[in-house]
Amino acid sequence: MSANLFERHLLAGILIVLVMAGVILVVVKLLGFGLGRLPGDIVLRGRGWTFYFPVATCLLLSLLLTVVINFLARWWR
Incomplete structure (x- = not known):
């Protein structure tokens, strides 16, 4: 795998993790958990x-x- 392709996959993975974390935080806040x-x-x-x-x-x-x-x-x- 070339470095450019690896960097794209890494960036996509980081972006997916950040979006998932944001969605989880919003859902937790809406459900009223004490986090x-x-x-x-x-x-x-x-x-x-x-x-x-x-x-x-x-x-x-x-x-x-x-x-x-x-x-x-x-x-x-």
Whole structure:
């Protein structure tokens, strides 16, 4: 496979993953799941500012992505 064709496939794959992630986030938001409001997420509010750091949400998404990527890697072998 030439480098140009590989780059096109890589770009298409990244685009598909980003679109799927966006659709999943919209669906999760519409269904009202508490993603982003988990215990362990840090929210600091002051006068005119809010700082939000989703620690628990990041850990959960990291775990889910690790499982999915490992499953796909084993499936493609």
